[in-house]
Amino acid sequence: xxxxxxxxxxxxxxxxxxxxxxxxxxxxxxxxxxxxxxxxxxxxxxxxxxxxxxxxxxxxxxxxxxxxxxxxxxxxxxxxxxxxxxxxxxxxxxxxxxxxxxxxxxxxxxxxxxxxxxxxxxxxxxxxxxxxxxxxxxxxxxxxxxxxxxxxxxxxxxxxxxxxxxxxxxxxxxxxxxxxxxxxxxxxxxxxxxxxxxxxxxxxxxxxxxxxxxxxxxxxxxxxxxxxxxxxxxxxxxxxxxxxxxxxxxxxxxxxxxxxxxxxxxxxxxxxxxxxxxxxxxxxxxxxxxxxxxxxxxxxxxxxxxxxxxxxxxxxxxxxxxxxxxxxxxxxxxxxxxxxxxxxxxxxxxxxxxxxxxxxxxxxxxxxxxxxxxxxxxxxxxxxxxxxxxxxxxxxxxxxxxxxxxxxxxxxxxxxxxxxxxxxxxxxxxxxxxxxxxxxxxxxxxxxxxxxxxxxxxxxxxxxx
Numbered sequence: 247x248x249x250x251x252x253x254x255x256x257x258x259x260x261x262x263x264x265x266x267x268x269x270x271x272x273x274x275x276x277x278x279x280x281x282x283x284x285x286x287x288x289x290x291x292x293x294x295x296x297x298x299x300x301x302x303x304x305x306x307x308x309x310x311x312x313x314x315x316x317x318x319x320x321x322x323x324x325x326x327x328x329x330x331x332x333x334x335x336x337x338x339x340x341x342x343x344x345x346x347x348x349x350x351x352x353x354x355x356x357x358x359x360x361x362x363x364x365x366x367x368x369x370x371x372x373x374x375x376x377x378x379x380x381x382x383x384x385x386x387x388x389x390x391x392x393x394x395x396x397x398x399x400x401x402x403x404x405x406x407x408x409x410x411x412x413x414x415x416x417x418x419x420x421x422x423x424x425x426x427x428x429x430x431x432x433x434x435x436x437x438x439x440x441x442x443x444x445x446x447x448x449x450x451x452x453x454x455x456x457x458x459x460x461x462x463x464x465x466x467x468x469x470x471x472x473x474x475x476x477x478x479x480x481x482x483x484x485x486x487x488x489x490x491x492x493x494x495x496x497x498x499x500x501x502x503x504x505x506x507x508x509x510x511x512x513x514x515x516x517x518x519x520x521x522x523x524x525x526x527x528x529x530x531x532x533x534x535x536x537x538x539x540x541x542x543x544x545x546x547x548x549x550x551x552x553x554x555x556x557x558x559x560x561x562x563x564x565x566x567x568x569x570x571x572x573x574x575x576x577x578x579x580x581x582x583x584x585x586x587x588x589x590x591x592x593x594x595x596x597x598x599x600x601x602x603x604x605x606x607x608x609x610x611x612x613x614x615x616x617x618x619x620x621x622x623x624x625x626x627x628x629x630x631x632x633x634x635x636x637x638x639x640x641x642x643x644x645x646x647x648x649x650x651x652x653x654x655x656x657x658x659x660x661x662x663x664x665x666x667x668x669x670x671x672x673x674x675x676x677x678x679x680x681x682x683x684x685x686x687x688x689x690x691x692x693x694x695x696x697x698x699x700x701x702x703x704x705x706x707x708x709x710x711x
Contacts, residue, residue, distance in 0.1 A: 247389070247390060247535075247538045247539070247541060247542040247550070247554075248542060248550075249390055249391070249550065249551070249554065250547045250548075250550070250551075252547055252548055252551065253547060253548060253550050253551030253554065254551070255551075256548060256551035256552065256554075256555065257551055257554055257555055257558070260428075260555045260558065260559075261405055261558075263424070264405065264409065264421055264424065264425075264562070265405065265408060265409055267409070267417075267420055267421055267424060268408070268409020268410065268412065268413050268417035268418075268420065268421045268566075269408070269409050269412045269413060269417070270413070277591075278589055278590040278591055280414065280416065281414035281415065281416075281590070281591040281594065282348060282414065282415055282574055282577075282578070282590060282591075282594065283348065283415055283488070283491055283492040284414075284415045284416045284419060284492050286346075286491065286492055286493070286494065287492070287494050288419065288489065288492045288493045288494055288498065288502075289494060289498070290498050290501060290502055290505070291423075292419050292423060293489055293492075293493055293498055293499070293502035293506075294502050294505045294506050294509065295419075295422055295423045295426040296418065296419045296422040296423065296426075296489060296567070297485075297486070297489050297502060297503070297506045298426060298506050298509045298510060298513070299422040299425050299426050299429065299559070299560070299563035299564070299567075300422070300485050300563060300564055300567040300568075301510065301564070302429070302513070302560045302563075302564060303376075303378070303379035303382060303560065303561050303563075303564025303565065303568070304378060304379065304382060304564075304615055304616075304619060305382070305517070305537070305557060305560045305561060306382050306385060306386065306534050306535070306537070306557075306615070307382070307534075307615050307616055307619075308323065308517050308521070309517070309520075309521045309524065309533065309534070309535075309536040309537045310533040310534045310536065311323065312517070312518055312521035312522065312525070312536075313521050313524055313525045313531075313533040313536040314533050315457075315458070315463040315464060315465060316454065316455070316457060316458025316459060316460070316463045316522065316525075317458065317459055317460065317461060317463065317518065317522075318460070318461060318462050318463035318465050318470065319463075319518065319521070320514055320518045321461055321462070321470065321474075322465075322470055322473035322474055323473070323514075324510075324511070324514040324518075325474075326473070326474035326475075326477040327477040327480065327510070328507060328510070328511065329477070330477040330478060330480045330481065331480060331503060331506070331507045331510070332507065333481070334480055334481060334486065334503055335500055335503035335504050335507070336500075337638075338481070338490075338638060339490050339496070339499040339500040339502075339503050340496040340497075340499060340500050341638055342486075342487055342490040342491065342499065343490045343491060343493050343495070343496040343498075343499040344496050345491075346491070347487075347491060348491060348574070348578050349367065349370070349484060349487070349488075349574065349575055349578050349579055350366060350367075350370045350482065350484050350487050350630075350634070351363045351364070351366045351367035351370060351575065351578075351579045352578075352579075353366075353487075353634070353637055353638075354366040354633060354634070354637055354649075357637040357638075358633065358636075358637055358644050358646055358649050359644075359645075359646025359647075359649070359650075360646065361646045361647065361650045362633060362646050362649045362650050362653070363579070364579070365629075365650050365653050365654070366630060366633065366634075366653070367575055367579035367580060369482075369625075369626050369629050369630050369653070369657070370482065370484045370575055370626070370630070371572055371575045371576065371579075372622050372625070372626060373479070373482070373483065373484070373622055373623070373626035373630075374483075374484050374485065374568045374571045374572035374575065375568065375572060375601070375604065375605055375608060375618075375622060376564070376565045376568035376569045376572065376601070376605050377604075377605040377606075377608040377609050377612075377618050378615045378618040378619045379561055379564045379565045379568060380399055380402070380403050380565055380605055380606075380609065381399065381609045381615050381618070382561050382615055383398070383399065383402040383403070383558075383561045383562065383565060384396070384398040384399030384402060384609075385398075385534070385615075386398075386402075386557055386558070386561065387399075387401065387402050389535055389538065390538075390554060399606070399609065402558075402561075402562070402565075403565065403602065403605075405562070406562050406565045406566045406569060407569065407598055407602060409421060409566070410566050410569060410570045410573075410598070411595055411598055414570070414591070414594070415488070415492065415570060417566075418566050418567055418570050421562075421563065421566065422563050422566075422567070424559070425559035425560070425562065425563040426563075428552075428555050428556045428559040429513065429556055429559055429560050429563075430512075430513065430516070431552070431556065432552055432553045432555065432556025432557070432559075433513065433516040433517060433520060433556060434516060435545070435549060435552070435553070436516075436520050436537070436540065436541055436544070436545065436553060437516055437519050437520050437523075439544040439545060439549075440519075440520060440523040440527075440540060440544050441523075442544075443543070443544045444523060444526070444527055444544075449523075449526060450522055450523065450526050453526035453527070453529075454522060454525060454526050458522065458525065468681070468682075468683060469683075472683040472685055472686070475627070475683075475685050475686075475689075476620075476623050476624075476627070476685070478627050478631055479623050479626070479627055481631060481634060481635070482626065482627060482630040482631055482634050484571045484572075484574075484575065485567050485568065485571050486503075488571055488574070489502070490503075520537060520540060521536055521537065523540055524536035524537065524539055524540040527540065527543065528540065528543070537553075537557070538557075541553045569598060569601055569602070569605075570594075570598075572597065572601045573594045573595075573597030573598045573600075573601050574594055574597065575597070576593070576594070576596070576597030576600055576601065577590050577593035577594040577596070577597045578590060578593075578594075581593045581596070581597070617668075621664060623685075624660055624661075624664055624683075624684050624685045624688065625657050625660050625661050625664070625688070627685060627688075627689070628656040628657060628659075628660040628684075628685055628687075628688025628689055628691070628692060629653040629654075629656045629657040629660075629688070629692065630653070631689065631692070632652065632656075632689070632692045632693055632696055633649050633652065633653060633692075633696075636649075636696065642700075644696075644699070645699065648695075648696075648699035649696070649699075651695060651699075652691075652692050652695035652696045652699070653692070655691050655692070655695050656688045656689070656691045656692035656695070657688070659684075659687055659688055659691045660684040660685060660687055660688025660691070661684075663678060663679065663682075663684035663687050663688070664676075664684040666678070666679065667679075667684065
């Protein structure tokens with residue numbers, strides 16, 4: 247993509263504005279409640295904007311998936327998720343806010359037991375690693391400016407880390423609100439100018455493979471379903487919980503999820519259509535950078551810079567949210583109990599450093615955006631989903647050790663299944679035992695283990711452990 251001097255000036259202006267906006271909340275973020283949850287005062291617009299922007303950090307992967315397979319990318323990464331969002335909004339959002347907890351681990355600790363809470367904290371921490379999104383940002387900066395990949399990763403990450411270090415959750419929310427505007431503006435302009443340049447649906451119909459416009463494309467049903475199962479991530483994702491905890495009231499939390507669903511649907515339509523235009527117009531392009539290839543062809547100077555800002559906004563809004571959520575887990579769930587004389591704010595800042603170091607290690611180890619997301623999603627959802635659901639809906643008092651055993655069993659089996667599949671690859675794809683995806687196995691192990699222990703669960707009132 248050709249980036250002109252004025253485009254670069256616009257990008258620099260955006261980054262400076264982002265830093266100023268985030269760091270301007272330093273004085274307003276004094277006190278642990280302010281720093282961690284913005285004093286539990288999120289309004290509906292703020293709730294919606296920060297939740298919507300948090301969910302698209304793998305935007306390059308979205309373009310790659312749709313470029314390669316077509317409309318099925320919306321089915322796997324959109325349609326399944328909408329169903330889970332509805333469930334979350336209807337049955338969990340108000341419960342989460344009313345609990346007045348701080349993290350997902352609190353939910354498990356106070357309804358099941360301390361050991362389950364600690365193990366849950368470990369899994370939620372792993373699931374909120376910003377590693378795949380830091381990697382995405384590095385790839386984008388590397389492609390745009392030709393810097394080395396690791397220099398691109400470090401520079402991009404330092405910007406996000408700087409303002410959340412100073413402003414805490416308020417800085418995350420306020421910068422997300424700015425980034426929300428850019429993500430819709432950039433992709434809206436890209437779609438409008440793509441239609442103007444190439445034509446309407448007839449152009450897509452005449453230049454796309456037939457399977458790209460069918461609901462399943464060329465993917466086997468099991469692959470579609472397992473990607474759909476990743477939507478269950480929503481039910482255990484700390485970023486969703488953090489925003490519900492921070493909402494000013496339970497009604498705001500529920501309405502915020504419903505409004506967010508509408509905005510996700512709109513943005514998914516923008517990313518779907520533009521990726522299809524990229525595939526139809528430039529079938530030989532690198533799928534990972536399909537949006538950049540299309541933007542380079544149809545956008546004029548300055549608007550190109552605006553689109554780069556759009557991509558930066560989408561990725562960086564996810565990095566800051568995941569980085570802050572994981573750092574909050576380190577502080578509240580692991581360090582606070584043994585560092586009672588140290589403020590949670592200071593502990594969270596230590597968590598930021600720890601998380602960044604571990605994220606860079608993950609990137610060096612896996613060297614794959616999809617590999618990191620799929621791996622941590624498979625193991626995390628397998629271990630956490632059933633315990634989270636029983637913590638909200640079961641009327642029995644479950645044995646702390648029994649639930650912990652189910653989590654460990656699900657994580658170990660799904661993890662081994664996953665590693666075995668990646669070791670025995672064929673044509674670059676993992677080959678799983680009996681062709682069964684590891685998340686299926688993990689969820690079955692979790693459910694079966696809990697069913698075995700169900701008779702030992704007591705119909706007693708829940709109490710804090």
